[in-house]
Every structure is written in structure tokens, then in C-alpha cells.
Amino acid sequence: MTKREMHGDSGWLGRTLAGIVAVGVLATARPDPPWAWAVLGTGLLSFLLGTFQMKRRQPVALALLAYAAVSAALIAGLPGSNSLVLVLLAVADIAVMVFPQGYRPVIAVGIGCAVAFGISAWWWDESDSWYLSQVVWTCVLIAFGLNRRQAEVQARQTEQLLEQTRLAQREHARAAALDERGRIARELHDVLAHSLGALSVQLELAEALLDEGNDVPAALDRVKRSRRLAVQGLVEARNAVAALRADEIPALPEALAALVEQHRKDHRTEVGLTVEAPPSPTPDVVVALLGAAREALTNAAKHAPGRPVDVRLDGRRGARLTVRNAGATVGENGFGLAGMRERLALVNGKLEAGPDGDDWLVVAEVPDE
Numbered sequence: 051m052t053k054r055e056m057h058g059d060s061g062w063l064g065r066t067l068a069g070i071v072a073v074g075v076l077a078t079a080r081p082d083p084p085w086a087w088a089v090l091g092t093g094l095l096s097f098l099l100g101t102f103q104m105k106r107r108q109p110v111a112l113a114l115l116a117y118a119a120v121s122a123a124l125i126a127g128l129p130g131s132n133s134l135v136l137v138l139l140a141v142a143d144i145a146v147m148v149f150p151q152g153y154r155p156v157i158a159v160g161i162g163c164a165v166a167f168g169i170s171a172w173w174w175d176e177s178d179s180w181y182l183s184q185v186v187w188t189c190v191l192i193a194f195g196l197n198r199r200q201a202e203v204q205a206r207q208t209e210q211l212l213e214q215t216r217l218a219q220r221e222h223a224r225a226a227a228l229d230e231r232g233r234i235a236r237e238l239h240d241v242l243a244h245s246l247g248a249l250s251v252q253l254e255l256a257e258a259l260l261d262e263g264n265d266v267p268a269a270l271d272r273v274k275r276s277r278r279l280a281v282q283g284l285v286e287a288r289n290a291v292a293a294l295r296a297d298e299i300p301a302l303p304e305a306l307a308a309l310v311e312q313h314r315k316d317h318r319t320e321v322g323l324t325v326e327a328p329p330s331p332t333p334d335v336v337v338a339l340l341g342a343a344r345e346a347l348t349n350a351a352k353h354a355p356g357r358p359v360d361v362r363l364d365g366r367r368g369a370r371l372t373v374r375n376a377g378a379t380v381g382e383n384g385f386g387l388a389g390m391r392e393r394l395a396l397v398n399g400k401l402e403a404g405p406d407g408d409d410w411l412v413v414a415e416v417p418d419e
Contacts (some may be wrong), residue, residue: 068139069098082132089125093118093136101143106394108147115140117161123166126184127249129172137163138191145195148203156192163188245280249315250278251355253313275316302336303328303363306343306371310361313347320358321347329365338393339371342401342414345390346373354410368417374409390414 087391100114123137141159149155164185171181229280255273259265299309303325314321331339343361350359350373359375391401 068101068143069160072135072139073096075132075135079132081125081128082130083128086125086131088127089121089130089135090133093121093133097136097140100140104147108149110157110263112144112147112149115144116155116162119159120162120166121146123163123184123188124170126167127170127176127180129148129174130242130346133188137184137188142190142191142195146194146202148199148235153196156196159187160192182234208321247352248313249276249280250349251317279312300336301328302331302339302369305336305340306361308361309343309347310341313351313359314340317355319351319353319356322358322360324362326363327365328363329369331369331416332397335369335399338367338390338397338399339416341393341413342390342412343373345387345414346375346403349387350410368415372415373412375408376409387412 066105072094076094079090081087095116095321100118101113103111103114119137119140119270120134125131126133131217141156144159145156147155166183167181167184167188170176171178171184190255252272252275256269256276259269264364271390307323308320310323313319347359347361350357354375358375359373362372362374364372387401387403394401394414394416397416399414401412401414403410403412404409
């Protein structure tokens with residue numbers, strides 16, 4: 051917050067114009083007693099010093115402007131003094147300033163001017179209507195200054211609100227960027243874990259063919275398949291990043307069918323897919339469920355190679371994905387499953403994994419919102 055905002059600075063141009071007006075009006079004054087010129091001179095000097103100290107030294111400015119207003123009000127009844135201009139300009143400047151004491155300094159100066167007008171009216175035998183007009187003009191200028199002060203305070207509050215809004219928008223953008231990075235990192239982990247898991251299985255088979263049977267053609271076929279899996283993994287990683295950035299996520303049943311078909315080809319394993327009441331979840335839910343399916347299939351190939359796998363998708367109550375395979379034994383809190391639980395928790399879902407008779411069962415479920 052700048053000092054201009056704190057002290058209600060109206061600008062050097064406005065202060066200069068006010069000073070010119072005061073000097074111009076007082077230059078036409080024709081008071082008879084010589085001492086009146088001394089009062090007008092000291093009052094004008096106090097006003098000029100005070101109005102240009104509002105920005106730097108508020109207490110000094112208040113004292114100088116209060117002196118200018120009250121001293122000018124004391125000789126306002128003197129014919130030809132033209133001192134009312136000093137009173138009006140000084141009280142307007144005081145009303146503009148924002149004091150720690152609130153409106154009390156403004157009220158005190160206003161009362162002081164009213165008393166000084168009364169003394170002046172009594173000394174120079176002015177009428178009640180004259181006194182009333184001086185007080186009314188003073189009140190009008192005080193109200194004008196308070197109105198300008200309120201406008202400046204509102205402008206300052208608006209600027210502070212805009213700054214807070216900008217800060218909030220930056221924090222929101224930063225949080226969105228971090229969230230996007232987290233989504234991309236989780237998806238890349240799943241894609242690469244699936245691809246590398248399949249690649250590892252193919253290489254192990256090639257090594258076994260060479261060590262045990264010296265079957266070079268079959269081993270070469272496995273190596274070629276491994277190369278295709280590596281290339282496919284890179285393509286899937288690029289597609290995952292592109293889809294996440296643009297939220298161009300395919301429909302869940304189609305994406306799941308493609309994943310199942312690819313697993314069937316890579317591992318030559320029987321994989322069944324059943325879809326009941328196809329759901330239409332949000333992109334975040336699609337990504338989370340696909341990641342859960344990919345992790346479950348990777349674990350099935352790693353821990354129960356060649357055993358049949360059954361995948362079911364039920365969209366009657368939200369989205370429920372079930373992956374069942376025979377013979378696999380995976381820790382219920384393995385790294386991959388723990389990551390899936392964290393991802394599903396972000397979309398208010400849950401993942402359960404454990405033995406079900408002779409089978410291993412993974413259930414990922416996201417309820418309707």
C-alpha cells in the first residue's frame with residue numbers, strides 16, 4: 051500500500067490548483083486593520099504547507115490546516131477579509147485525510163470553526179443569517195471532503211481486492227498445473243509399468259528358449275515382439291500425455307476393450323471382457339479406472355502368466371471395474387495397488403484387492419456423484 055493510498059492524496063495538481071485559488075481570492079481581500087493581513091498571511095502559509103504535507107506528515111498537516119481554518123474563521127466577519135476561502139479549503143483537506151482516530155479530528159476542527167464563526171459574528175456584529183451561512187458552507191465542504199475520502203477508500207479497497215484476486219488466480223493456476231503434472235506422472239507410471247512388465251515377460255521367455263532348448267527362431271520372435279512392445283509403450287505414453295493435456299479421453303468401454311485386446315495379443319492369454327450398462331464417467335474417472343485395469347493386468351501377467359483373466363465393467367451404479375484372475379498372489383498393498391488407491395481416492399473412488407477362493411480379485415469402484 052502506498053502513502054498516497056494511506057493519506058488520501060488527491061494529487062499534486064489538485065493541491066496546486068487549491069493553492070492558486072486561495073492565493074487568488076485572498077489577493078482581492080481589502081481588510082482595513084493592518085493586523086488582518088498578518089492573520090491572513092500566516093493562515094495562507096499554514097494552509098499551503100499543510101496541504102502539501104498531507105502525503106508525508108499527517109499530524110503536521112492536521113495541525114497546520116486546523117490553524118488555517120480556525121484563524122480564518124475568527125476574522126471571517128471582518129469586511130473585505132475574504133477569509134472564508136481558507137476555512138473551506140482547509141476543512142475540505144482535513145476531511146479527505148484518513149486518521150487513526152476516525153472522524154474525531156474532523157469533528158473537532160468543525161466545532162472549532164463554528165465557535166470561531168460565532169466569535170467573529172459577535173465581534174463584528176454580524177447577523178444570525180450570516181453565521182448560519184458560514185456554518186452551512188463549512189459543513190458542505192466537510193461533506194464534500196468526506197465523500198471524496200470515501201471514494202478513495204473504496205478505490206483502495208477495490209485495488210486490494212483485485213490484487214488478492216490476482217494472487218488467488220495465480221495460486222489456482224499453480225495448483226492446476228501441479229494437479230496436471232500429478233495426473234500425467236500417474237498415467238505415465240501406469241503405462242510404462244504395463245509396457246515394461248510385458249516387455250520383461252517376453253525377454254524372459256526369449257532367454258528361456260535360448261537357455262533350455264536353443265530355439266533361436268522362437269527366441270528371435272520373442273525379441274521382435276519385445277521391440278514392438280517397447281515401441282508401443284512409447285506411443286501409449288505420448289498418447290496418454292496428449293489425452294490428459296487436452297482431456298481427449300476415449301469412452302471407457304472402448305478404451306478398456308483395446309487394453310484387453312492388447313494384453314491378449316502380448317501375453318497370449320485368454321482374457322474375457324463383459325460390459326454391463328456402459329457408464330459415461332468424467333475424464334478423471336476414466337483415467338483412474340484404466341490405470342487400475344492396466345495395473346491389474348500387469349500383475350496377472352507377472353504373477354500368473356498364461357492363466358485366464360476375466361474383466362467386467364458395470365455402470366449401473368457409477369462405474370465398477372472387476373478384474374479376476376486365477377493363481378496370482380500379489381500383496382494387497384503393493385506399490386502399484388497403493389498408487390491406484392491414491393488415484394481413485396482423488397475421484398471419490400476406492401480399490402479393493404485380495405484372494406477370492408482360488409482367484410485373485412481386484413475391484414475398482416467410483417460411485418455416482
